[in-house]
Amino acid sequence: MALLRKAGIFLLTLAIASVLVFAFMAVLPGDPAQVALGVNATPELLAQTRHAFGIDRPLPAQYTDWVGGLLTGNFGRSYITGDAIGPQLVDRFEVTLWLVGAATVVAVIVAVPLGTLAAARHRKASGTVVSGLSQLGAAIPAFLAGIVLVEIFAVSLRILPSGGWTPPDADPVAFLKGLVLPALSLGLVQAAVLTRYVRSAVLDVLREDYLRTARAKGLKPAQALVRHGLRNAAVPVMTVLGLQLATLLIGAVVVERVFVIPGLGSMLLDAVGSRDLIVVQDVVMVLVAAVLVINLLVDVLYTVVDPRLRRAR
Amino acid sequence: MVRALLAIMLVAALAGCSAGSTAYSSPSADAITIGFTAPPANLDFTRTDGAAIPQALLDNVYQGLVRLDANGAVVPQLATSWTVSPDRRTYDFQLRPNVTFTDGEPFTADTVKFSIDRVHTDWTISLKSAMDVVDHVEAVNPTHARVVLKQPSNGWLFTMASRVGAMFAPNGVKNLPTTPIGTGPYELDRFNRGDSIVLKANPGYWGPRPAYGRVVLKYFQDPTALNNALLSNGIDVISSVQAPDSLAQFASDERFTTIQGTTTAEVVLSFNNAKAPLDDRRVRQALTYGIDRKALLDTAWAGKGLLIGSMVPPSDPWYEDLSAVYPYDPAKAKQLLADAGQQHLTLRLRIPNLPYAVDSAQVIRSQLAEIGVTATIEELAFPAVWLKQVFAGHDFDMSIVAHVEARDIATFGNPKYYWGYDNPAVTQLLADADAGTPEQQIADMKKVARTINADAAADWLFLLPNLIVAKKGITGLPPNQVGEAFDLSALGRS
Numbered sequence: 001m002a003l004l005r006k007a008g009i010f011l012l013t014l015a016i017a018s019v020l021v022f023a024f025m026a027v028l029p030g031d032p033a034q035v036a037l038g039v040n041a042t043p044e045l046l047a048q049t050r051h052a053f054g055i056d057r058p059l060p061a062q063y064t065d066w067v068g069g070l071l072t073g074n075f076g077r078s079y080i081t082g083d084a085i086g087p088q089l090v091d092r093f094e095v096t097l098w099l100v101g102a103a104t105v106v107a108v109i110v111a112v113p114l115g116t117l118a119a120a121r122h123r124k125a126s127g128t129v130v131s132g133l134s135q136l137g138a139a140i141p142a143f144l145a146g147i148v149l150v151e152i153f154a155v156s157l158r159i160l161p162s163g164g165w166t167p168p169d170a171d172p173v174a175f176l177k178g179l180v181l182p183a184l185s186l187g188l189v190q191a192a193v194l195t196r197y198v199r200s201a202v203l204d205v206l207r208e209d210y211l212r213t214a215r216a217k218g219l220k221p222a223q224a225l226v227r228h229g230l231r232n233a234a235v236p237v238m239t240v241l242g243l244q245l246a247t248l249l250i251g252a253v254v255v256e257r258v259f260v261i262p263g264l265g266s267m268l269l270d271a272v273g274s275r276d277l278i279v280v281q282d283v284v285m286v287l288v289a290a291v292l293v294i295n296l297l298v299d300v301l302y303t304v305v306d307p308r309l310r311r312a313r
Numbered sequence: 314m315v316r317a318l319l320a321i322m323l324v325a326a327l328a329g330c331s332a333g334s335t336a337y338s339s340p341s342a343d344a345i346t347i348g349f350t351a352p353p354a355n356l357d358f359t360r361t362d363g364a365a366i367p368q369a370l371l372d373n374v375y376q377g378l379v380r381l382d383a384n385g386a387v388v389p390q391l392a393t394s395w396t397v398s399p400d401r402r403t404y405d406f407q408l409r410p411n412v413t414f415t416d417g418e419p420f421t422a423d424t425v426k427f428s429i430d431r432v433h434t435d436w437t438i439s440l441k442s443a444m445d446v447v448d449h450v451e452a453v454n455p456t457h458a459r460v461v462l463k464q465p466s467n468g469w470l471f472t473m474a475s476r477v478g479a480m481f482a483p484n485g486v487k488n489l490p491t492t493p494i495g496t497g498p499y500e501l502d503r504f505n506r507g508d509s510i511v512l513k514a515n516p517g518y519w520g521p522r523p524a525y526g527r528v529v530l531k532y533f534q535d536p537t538a539l540n541n542a543l544l545s546n547g548i549d550v551i552s553s554v555q556a557p558d559s560l561a562q563f564a565s566d567e568r569f570t571t572i573q574g575t576t577t578a579e580v581v582l583s584f585n586n587a588k589a590p591l592d593d594r595r596v597r598q599a600l601t602y603g604i605d606r607k608a609l610l611d612t613a614w615a616g617k618g619l620l621i622g623s624m625v626p627p628s629d630p631w632y633e634d635l636s637a638v639y640p641y642d643p644a645k646a647k648q649l650l651a652d653a654g655q656q657h658l659t660l661r662l663r664i665p666n667l668p669y670a671v672d673s674a675q676v677i678r679s680q681l682a683e684i685g686v687t688a689t690i691e692e693l694a695f696p697a698v699w700l701k702q703v704f705a706g707h708d709f710d711m712s713i714v715a716h717v718e719a720r721d722i723a724t725f726g727n728p729k730y731y732w733g734y735d736n737p738a739v740t741q742l743l744a745d746a747d748a749g750t751p752e753q754q755i756a757d758m759k760k761v762a763r764t765i766n767a768d769a770a771a772d773w774l775f776l777l778p779n780l781i782v783a784k785k786g787i788t789g790l791p792p793n794q795v796g797e798a799f800d801l802s803a804l805g806r807s
Contacts, residue, residue, distance in 0.1 A: 030697025034705055037439060038362065038696065041705065045439060081354035081361045082437075083490065091506065147537075154545035162541035164531060165508045260538045262352075262507025270534070275697045 006299070010292050017288040018070075018281075022063050025277045032079045032275040053079050055277075066281060076278045078271075085282050088267070093286060095165060096263035099186065099256070100248045102179050106187025107194050107244070112230075112237075114191075115198025120225065122203060131199065137192025142251045146185035146258040153181060163260035182259040186251055190244050197240045201233035208232070234305050242298030246291040344527040345787065345804065348539045348548040350555065352507050352532030355490035358476045359436045364717075367476040367797035369510050369530050375495035377478035378406050378425065378458075379470065381796035385577075385628030385719075387474050391420060391496065392458075401465035401748065402448075408456040412519045414482035415500045422452035428480045429460065435486075436477075443472040465748040471720065475797050498523045498802045508532060512801070524789070524805040543569070549787060552799060554780035556668055557615035563782045574779040574792030575619060577626045578717040580669055582677065582772040585710050587733025591660075595653040597769035600711075601639040603646035603684040604677055610775045613672035618775040623762040624722040626776055628795040630751075631758035635766045646684040659687040660710040663703050665695030670713040673774055677713075704731045715777055719796060722758070725765050734770045 033049035034041055050056040054065065069076055075085040114130050121127035154162035160181055166174040205211065206229065214224035253265030260266075264283055271279035353365035372380055378392035389395075392406040412420035432444040446466045451459040462469060472478065485494025493501055498520060499512040510530040514523050531548055533539035536555040542548045544562065554560060563569045582604070584591040591597055610618050619627070622635030650656060662677065664670040671692065678688045688711070693699040703709045716724075726743040728735035739761055746757035765771070779794040789803035 028697075029701065030694070031701050031705075034700045035697050036362070038700070041439075041700075046705075078354070083355055088506070150538075150541050150545075154547070155541055158545050160545075161547050162545040163533065163535075163538045164542065164547060165505075167505065170503075170505075257535055258538065260508075260533045260535060260542075262505075266507060266534065273697070 006296060010296065013292055014285070014289060018067055018285060019063075021281050021284045021288075022059075022066065025281055026059055028275070028277070030275045032277055035275045036080055066278070070282075070285065075282045078276055078279050080274050080276045085279055089264075089282060089286055092262060092264045092267045092283075093290075095261060096249070096252050096256070096265065098168070098179065099182055099252050099261060099263060100245065102183035103186035103190060103248055103252075104241070104245065106183050107190040108241070110188065110191035111194035111198050115195040116202050116225070116230070118195065118199040119202035119206060120222070122199070130195065134192045134195035134199075137189060138196065140189055140192075141254075142186050142189045143254045143258050145189055146182065146255055149181045149185050150258070163258070165261045178259075182255050182261060185258070186248060186255050189251075190248060194237070194240060194244065198233070198237055201236045202229065204236075205229040205233045231305065235302060238298060238301055238305065242294055245294045249287055249290060343525060344529065345525045345550070346529040346531055346548040347550040347552050347799075347801075348542050349530055349532050349552050349799075350536070350539065351534065353510070354506075356493050356501070356504060356510075357489035358438070358479075359432075359489060360438065361490075362438045362440075364797065365532075368799045369512075370493055370495070371476050371479060371796075371798035372497060373499045373512060373528075373798070373801045374493050374497045374501060375476075375479040375481070376497045377473055377475075377480060378408075379474045379478065380798070381474045383791055383793055383795070383800075385626075385793070385795040386630075387470060391480055401750070402462045404460045404462070404470070405453075406458045406460070408458060409519060410456050412496050413517055414485055414494050414496055415515055415517065416482055416485045416494045418482040418484055418494075420480060420482075420496055421455040422458040423455075424480055424482065425458035425460075426450040426452050427483050431481065431486070432477055440472075440475070440477055443469065443475075443477045467749070467751065467754045468720070468723075468747050475719075499528065502527070520802070523802055525801075528801050528804070543782060543784075550781065550783040550790065552781060553794070554782055557617045557778070557780060560615070560617075560780065560782070568784055569782050570785050572779075572781040572783065572790060572792050573617060574781070574794065575627055576717070576777050576779045576794040577628065577719045577721075578715040578777040578794075579621060579624055579626065579721075580618075580673065580713065580715045580774045580777060581624070582673070582774050583709075583712045583714065583732045584769070584771055585707065585733055586770060587707070587735070588710070590653070590655050590658060591710055593653050593655070594768055595649045596655055596658070597772075598639070599646040599649035599653070599655075599684065600681065600686065601769045601772045602642045602649065603686065604680050604772060604774075605641035606636070606772075606774055607641075609673055609676045609680075612676050614669060614775065614778075617778040617780065619778070621773050621776050623766045623773055624716070624725065624771070625758075625762045626795075628793060629720065629758070631755045631762065633759060633762065635762065638766055639769070643684050650684065650686070656685060657687075658685070659689065661691060662688045662711045662713070663691045663693055663699075663709040664713045665699040666692045667695050667715075669715060669777065673713050707731055707733065713774070722761060722765075725761065725770060732771060734765070734768070736764065736768065736770075739764055 032053060032055060033046050037045055037049055054062060066076065073086065075089060077084055118127045118130040150162045153160045161178050164178055166178050168175040211224050211229055214228050215221060219227065252263060253268060256263045256265035257269055264286065268280060268283045271283065351365050353369060355361055356366060356370065358366040358370065376390050378390060379387050380390040382388045391409050391412060393409050395404055395406045397404055408422060414420060429444060429447060429450045432441050446462050446464065446469050448461045448463045453459050480496060482494045491504060498515055498518045500515045502511040502513040504510050509532060512528045514526045533542060539551055540559050543551050560571060563571060584597050586592060606620050610616055610620065620636035622638055625632045650658065662674055664674050674690045678690055681688050693702060703712050723743055724730045725734050726740040742757045742761045746754045749757065779792065781790050783790055786807050788805040788807050791800045
């Protein structure tokens with residue numbers, strides 16, 4: 001029953017999003033046919049091109065065509081290039097997933113130990129320093145972090161590429177090297193945010209009776225925390241991580257531009273610029289669907305991490 | 314535990330740094346990487362418009378009967394020579410023998426007929442209209458192709474040097490978006506959509522083997538990312554620096570050298586000739602006298618570029634330096650405005666949100682203020698909004714756009730073009746020039762350039778420079794951007 005309700009909300013959100021996306025595109029100034037033809041446009045060519053794009057038809061008909069296509073897995077063809085969009089979406093999404101995945105790994109690897117440290121030593125200097133740094137880090141936009149990292153590691157030290165993308169199957173080493181800076185610039189900022197949540201979650205757990213009991217049985221404070229505390233602290237942290245994944249997907253749009261990575265974000269920005277509206281609509285829908293799926297997965301993961309929630313259902 | 318984790322992280326970070334310390338790109342013996350701006354969406358320039366695809370593939374993978382050399386002259390490529398009949402309608406091309414496509418098919422007169430006919434039947438981009446003037450093509454014998462035009466046209470031979478003249482193998486057109494088949498010095502090795510095109514030397518090429526066996530064309534949408542890629546050894550050449558401000562960081566670095574050439578991109582302050590008050594020639598001339606183009610070039614584009622005075626770049630045979638016809642003269646400008654009864658003029662300067670336009674507009678506004686003209690600047694998103702409102706909607710008094718197409722002076726013969734310049738004499742001269750002998754063409758085109766200059770049909774602010782930055786030791790880069798191609802065949806190393 002709960003699952004049905006969740007699926008219903010999922011579909012309803014997607015439907016509302018599709019209407020909103022379509023409406024936004026419809027009011028965006030600029031004529032896709034005009035942009036596609038550029039300075040060579042004549043009134044006859046414009047009319048032909050509008051017809052070929054299907055944008056000379058009433059908006060409701062355009063909308064139902066588009067959504068009908070999506071439901072049957074047909075994402076349509078780009079106005080500008082005439083290429084099928086579906087296969088491109090798959091390629092681009094894979095790239096973005098690598099980036100978001102790597103950034104999440106960076107965020108977790110940095111935030112969990114640092115947040116735990118900040119909580120365990122919250123009355124000592126080292127804990128305060130970590131808290132302060134995470135406060136500062138959370139205020140830095142990812143693209144700025146990217147520019148600074150490029151300046152240091154690519155332009156000055158010349159040990160990592162400043163941008164570009166090598167597919168993992170073409171050259172795994174070049175792929176990993178190319179992934180380091182974008183993943184760091186996306187991940188470190190998220191790590192700063194996450195550190196603060198880990199810290200407060202661990203602080204809450206530290207006050208729990210069962211930790212005092214564990215220590216009373218003879219465990220050292222650190223042992224008690226790792227064995228009994230971290231798993232309990234994981235539930236609120238996972239909620240935040242789920243929300244952050246959505247932020248990461250959006251942040252990837254900008255970071256992909258800074259590092260010239262051919263992911264969904266680059267595809268979206270290019271398509272907006274050239275008024276390739278059908279591509280914009282498709283990419284935004286994929287992003288919306290991805291965020292909703294992440295939220296669903298986080299819900300499922302709760303029950304894995306916390307057996308109490310399983311029993312409650 | 315916490316300490317252990319921190320220690321592991323520190324070690325991992327250090328290991329990561331040292332593992333990455335080897336240089337990952339250098340102009341190795343046989344490969345070169347060149348950075349470009351906009352990536353091509355696919356590899357089919359017959360159906361996808363834009364500069365990126367022919368820039369990568371024309372003259373390198375695909376070849377035509379003729380090509381443009383570095384100075385903009387039409388020279389032989391797959392044709393060894395050609396003759397034109399006295400009525401200037403019949404072109405006889407002698408073809409290079411023993412040329413094959415990379416799929417093994419021979420290049421013959423039948424290929425010429427196939428490729429030109431195919432423009433009518435299969436191409437979709439607007440440039441295909443360049444072949445409308447062709448009546449028919451005959452394969453006289455395997456090395457002799459004859460093209461008969463409906464009426465004489467000098468412009469036709471010029472467009473044969475562009476993508477429209479590219480020769481295709483009859484069996485090699487099945488999958489143009491991903492698999493180009495040509496006769497050029499290079500063939501496609503790999504296309505990484507959105508990132509790069511890798512070309513390798515064509516072992517069966519009819520000409521001299523290129524110096525680099527592998528050329529990687531790498532695409533950077535962000536100009537800063539492109540600059541950083543060269544600074545960090547990621548690429549060997551920047552094909553075209555987008556903002557001259559960034560040249561300083563390369564000039565001060567002894568690893569690099571800068572090459573400055575010309576383009577066909579005239580930055581035009583366009584006037585709405587069809588609408589008051591700019592339908593009055595005196596007002597247009599006043600504005601032209603009232604703008605100090607030398608100062609503008611220095612401020613907006615770091616002094617790089619060329620003052621031209623009309624719609625003709627130096628790579629056209631009819632180029633004349635007309636940049637001194639309207640010297641900066643605010644007093645004369647005010648007098649002309651007074652003569653026209655326009656002392657308190659307010660004009661809408663509606664520009665695309667592009668760096669050259671934004672920077673030029675600021676200078677123009679302050680200079681026009683000195684002659685009593687108020688220019689209100691409106692930035693419009695390019696291309697979408699600018700194309701819709703200014704280019705298609707003619708809703709502007711003045712605008713600033715770089716007109717990049719070769720020989721686009723012909724647009725002044727079209728009264729419906731966005732600047733609304735309507736002069737039947739110019740339209741007639743342009744038609745005569747296209748139909749006449751090359752000598753007549755040059756004479757007529759010079760008249761066109763002088764007429765539009767005298768009418769102040771627009772104010773040609775400057776010609777955009779072609780700025781290439783390369784690692785020292787790389788030779789043979791094409792200095793001028795005169796056609797659609799970025800010719801890789803002459804690349805070498807010293």
